Amino acid sequence: MTTINLQHICKVEGHGSLYVEIRGSRLKRCELKVVEGARFFEGIVKDKRYDDVQEITSRICGICSCAHTCASLQAIENAMKIRVSEQTRRLRELLSIGERIRSHATHLYFLALPDYLGYESALAMVGKHKREVLRALHLMKIGNNLVQRIGGKEMHPFTSVVGGFTAVPSKETTRYLRAELKKALPEAVATAKLFLKLKQPSYESERDFLSLKPERDAPLISGKVCSLSGLNIKPEEYDKYIDEQVMPYSTAKFSTLNKKLFCVGALARINTNHNMLSRTAKKLLRQTKLDLPITNPYYNNLAQAIELVHWVERARSLLNYDFRFKGLPRIRVRPGRGVSAVEAPRGILFHDYTLDEEGFVKKCNIITPTAQNLRVIEHDVKHLITQLLKEKKRKEEIIQEVEKLIRAYDPCFSCSAHFLKVRWVKKR
Amino acid sequence: MVKKTEKKSRKIRVGVQSITGCAGCQLSLYFVEDALLELLDKIDLVAAPMIKGRNEEEDYDVLFVEGSVSSKDDLDNLLRWRKKTKLLIALGACASHGCMQSMKHVMNQEEVERAVYNKFPSDKRLKPITDVPIHKYVKVDFYIPGCPPSKEEIVQVLKLLVQGVQPRVYDKPVCHECSLKENYCLLDQGIECLGPLVNGGCRALCPSYNHPCTGCRGFLDDANLESGKQLLRDKGFDPDMIIKRMTKYNTLQFLEFETRGKKSNEEGEGRG
Known part of the structure; x- marks a missing residue:
C-alpha cells in the first residue's frame, strides 16, 4: 500500500481537503472535507x-x-x-x-x-x-x-x-x-x-440546477427558488426540499434537493435564466454555440464570464x-x-x-451556496477519477484535473464552514 | 517546466497564511489593485495559497497571518509558521482580537454548538478550540487591526518593511480623526458609538457614514471601559446591550479589562 500526501490544493477560498483511496485501478474512497475551523455563526447570533x-x-x-x-x-x-x-x-x-x-x-x-x-x-x-x-x-x-x-x-x-x-x-x-x-x-x-x-475538458453528468427566478431581470436579491426540473417554491419553504447532513469528516454540511443531486452558481443561473441576460451577454452566450442547459461543470467559468458582462451593464x-438621503430608518x-x-x-x-417580541434572535439557520454544492462536487470528483483511472492517467495528471474541476465550482470554504489538501492513499 | 532564476534576489520574503476566518483580510491585500504589481516588484511573495499554486514554507522575512485559532489544525499550523519567520504580523480583527467568533467566551459554548450541529463531525482535527487571537499562542511582532484592515494601511506597512523601517502603531481614539473630519458627534445624536474607547487609524470611517463605531480595531490599551460604560448608561442605553456591543469584536480584551478593573478595585479597597 502506498500513501501519498498532496498537502494543498490552492487557489480556492478557504480550507478544504480531499481524501482519495485507490486500490489497484479502482477508486475505493473519495471524501471532500471542509477543514475550516467551525465558528458557529448560527449559535453566535442567538440572543443578539x-x-x-x-x-x-x-x-x-x-x-x-x-x-x-x-x-x-x-x-x-x-x-x-x-x-x-x-x-x-x-x-x-x-x-x-x-x-x-x-x-x-x-x-x-x-x-x-x-x-x-x-x-x-x-x-x-x-x-x-x-x-x-x-x-x-x-x-x-x-x-x-x-x-x-x-x-x-x-x-x-x-x-x-x-x-x-x-x-x-x-x-x-x-x-x-x-x-x-x-x-x-x-x-x-x-x-x-x-x-x-x-x-474545456469533456465531462457530462446528470444533476438539477437551482437558482432564483425574479419576475424581471436576472436573479440577484429576490425571486422564487426554481429548478430546471420544474421545482418552484417560495424561499421560506426551502427547508422542506433541501436536506442538510453532517458528515463525520467535514465542518461543512452536505445538501441534497429532494434527495437528488443539484448544483447552484453561475452555470445554474445561466441555465435557468438565460433569457433575462442583457443584450450583449445574450449575444456572447449564442457565440458559445452550446446547447442549453449546459451540464459540463467546467463551463461554470464561462458562465461567470458572461455574467460579468450582464452585471456591468445592469449596474450602469x-x-x-x-x-436621496431621507434620514436614518425608523423601525417598529x-x-x-x-x-x-x-x-x-x-x-x-x-x-x-x-x-422574539423585542427583536432578539431566537433561532437562526443559514445555508450557503458551497454547502449546497459540496455533494455534487464530491460526486463529480469521484466520477472524474474513475474516468481518468480507466484512461490510465498518472497520479500528477489526475490531481491536476481534479483540482481544476473543484476550482471550476469556485467553492468558498469559509462560507461553508477553508484550503484544499489532497490526501492520496493508494492500496494494492 | 519551472524556470530557474539564477539572480539571487535580495527582496524580502513575504508570506500570507490563514487560519480560521473569512479570508477577507488577505483579499484586502490583493485588492490594492493598481499598487499590487508595483508592490510585488519590491517583495518576493513566496507563499499565498489562496492565489498561488506553489508555496514555500521556509525562511519568511515577514509573515502575515489572518484568522483566529479555532481548531487543533489551526494551532499546529500557527506554531510551525512562527518558527519559520523573522517577523509575524497579525492581519485583521480575527488575528488581533478574536473578532465575532470569540463572542463564544461570554456565551454558553455548548448551546452555541448545538445551534449549528446536532452532532459535531467526529474527525479529531476538527475539534473546536474556543476561538482566540493568535498572540495567545505565539509572539506577534506587529498588528494591523480592522475588519477588514484598510488596504492603504497594509501597503504602508509593507512599504516601510521593504525599507527596513519598523512601522508605527496608531494609538489615538476614533474620536480624534472623527473630530478632525468635523463630523457631528453620533453620541450627541443619541446613537450608541464606541469611538472614545476604540483604536483609531481608520479615518473614522463608520461615523463618517452616520454609522456608530462598533470597535473593529480593538480597544485602546488605556481605554477606561468603566467610564465608557457609565457614559453610555447616562445617555440612556441598556446596560446589557452595551456589554453585547463591547464584546462584539473584542471579547477577550473586554474580559481582560474586567479582571484588571476588579483587581485595582480590590487593591484600592485594601488600602482604604
Missing part, C-alpha cells in the same frame, strides 16, 4: 438584537459579505414585516453587483485562468500575459469601487442597515461610477471572449437614479420568522431567523 445581526453574519465570508448582508437584512425585514423603498432595493442590488464583479474577476483570472494557461498563479503570468492581469485588476477595482462607495468599505459593508441606508451616494459619486462602469464594459466583454476561446442602468420591532434567499456570486444563499 436585530440591529447587530448583519454585522455578525457578514463576517461569515470576506468574498461574499454583501450577499450575506443583503440576505441577513432582508430576512430580518421579512420577519418584522418591514417594507423597504425602491432606493434601498437599488442600492442593495448595486452592492451585490459590485461584489459579484470583483468576485468573478478574482476567480476567473486569479484562481481559474492559471490552470488553463499552465501557470502556478496569476502573478507568474505577468511576464507574458500582463494585459490579462491588468484587466483582472481593473475589473476588481470597479467592483471594489462600487461596494466601497455604496457600502462604506470594500468588505463587510456597514451603511446598509435594517430598513434602509445610513448614507447614500452623492450625484458626483453616481456619475463617477457610471463613467467607470462604461470603461469596464469592454474589459468584461474581452473576459468573456477569452473564456470562450479556452478549451441601476445607477441612473436620483438617490415585531416578532416573527423571516427567510430571505439571495444569489451570492457562488449560488443561492438562505438566511432564516426567528425573532
Whole structure:
C-alpha cells in the first residue's frame, strides 16, 4: 500500500481537503472535507438584537459579505414585516453587483485562468500575459469601487442597515461610477471572449440546477427558488426540499434537493435564466454555440464570464437614479420568522431567523451556496477519477484535473464552514 | 517546466497564511489593485495559497497571518509558521482580537454548538478550540487591526518593511480623526458609538457614514471601559446591550479589562 500526501490544493477560498483511496485501478474512497475551523455563526447570533445581526453574519465570508448582508437584512425585514423603498432595493442590488464583479474577476483570472494557461498563479503570468492581469485588476477595482462607495468599505459593508441606508451616494459619486462602469464594459466583454476561446475538458453528468427566478431581470436579491426540473417554491419553504447532513469528516454540511443531486452558481443561473441576460451577454452566450442547459461543470467559468458582462451593464442602468438621503430608518420591532434567499456570486444563499417580541434572535439557520454544492462536487470528483483511472492517467495528471474541476465550482470554504489538501492513499 | 532564476534576489520574503476566518483580510491585500504589481516588484511573495499554486514554507522575512485559532489544525499550523519567520504580523480583527467568533467566551459554548450541529463531525482535527487571537499562542511582532484592515494601511506597512523601517502603531481614539473630519458627534445624536474607547487609524470611517463605531480595531490599551460604560448608561442605553456591543469584536480584551478593573478595585479597597 502506498500513501501519498498532496498537502494543498490552492487557489480556492478557504480550507478544504480531499481524501482519495485507490486500490489497484479502482477508486475505493473519495471524501471532500471542509477543514475550516467551525465558528458557529448560527449559535453566535442567538440572543443578539436585530440591529447587530448583519454585522455578525457578514463576517461569515470576506468574498461574499454583501450577499450575506443583503440576505441577513432582508430576512430580518421579512420577519418584522418591514417594507423597504425602491432606493434601498437599488442600492442593495448595486452592492451585490459590485461584489459579484470583483468576485468573478478574482476567480476567473486569479484562481481559474492559471490552470488553463499552465501557470502556478496569476502573478507568474505577468511576464507574458500582463494585459490579462491588468484587466483582472481593473475589473476588481470597479467592483471594489462600487461596494466601497455604496457600502462604506470594500468588505463587510456597514451603511446598509435594517430598513434602509445610513448614507447614500452623492450625484458626483453616481456619475463617477457610471463613467467607470462604461470603461469596464469592454474589459468584461474581452473576459468573456477569452473564456470562450479556452478549451474545456469533456465531462457530462446528470444533476438539477437551482437558482432564483425574479419576475424581471436576472436573479440577484429576490425571486422564487426554481429548478430546471420544474421545482418552484417560495424561499421560506426551502427547508422542506433541501436536506442538510453532517458528515463525520467535514465542518461543512452536505445538501441534497429532494434527495437528488443539484448544483447552484453561475452555470445554474445561466441555465435557468438565460433569457433575462442583457443584450450583449445574450449575444456572447449564442457565440458559445452550446446547447442549453449546459451540464459540463467546467463551463461554470464561462458562465461567470458572461455574467460579468450582464452585471456591468445592469449596474450602469441601476445607477441612473436620483438617490436621496431621507434620514436614518425608523423601525417598529415585531416578532416573527423571516427567510430571505439571495444569489451570492457562488449560488443561492438562505438566511432564516426567528425573532422574539423585542427583536432578539431566537433561532437562526443559514445555508450557503458551497454547502449546497459540496455533494455534487464530491460526486463529480469521484466520477472524474474513475474516468481518468480507466484512461490510465498518472497520479500528477489526475490531481491536476481534479483540482481544476473543484476550482471550476469556485467553492468558498469559509462560507461553508477553508484550503484544499489532497490526501492520496493508494492500496494494492 | 519551472524556470530557474539564477539572480539571487535580495527582496524580502513575504508570506500570507490563514487560519480560521473569512479570508477577507488577505483579499484586502490583493485588492490594492493598481499598487499590487508595483508592490510585488519590491517583495518576493513566496507563499499565498489562496492565489498561488506553489508555496514555500521556509525562511519568511515577514509573515502575515489572518484568522483566529479555532481548531487543533489551526494551532499546529500557527506554531510551525512562527518558527519559520523573522517577523509575524497579525492581519485583521480575527488575528488581533478574536473578532465575532470569540463572542463564544461570554456565551454558553455548548448551546452555541448545538445551534449549528446536532452532532459535531467526529474527525479529531476538527475539534473546536474556543476561538482566540493568535498572540495567545505565539509572539506577534506587529498588528494591523480592522475588519477588514484598510488596504492603504497594509501597503504602508509593507512599504516601510521593504525599507527596513519598523512601522508605527496608531494609538489615538476614533474620536480624534472623527473630530478632525468635523463630523457631528453620533453620541450627541443619541446613537450608541464606541469611538472614545476604540483604536483609531481608520479615518473614522463608520461615523463618517452616520454609522456608530462598533470597535473593529480593538480597544485602546488605556481605554477606561468603566467610564465608557457609565457614559453610555447616562445617555440612556441598556446596560446589557452595551456589554453585547463591547464584546462584539473584542471579547477577550473586554474580559481582560474586567479582571484588571476588579483587581485595582480590590487593591484600592485594601488600602482604604
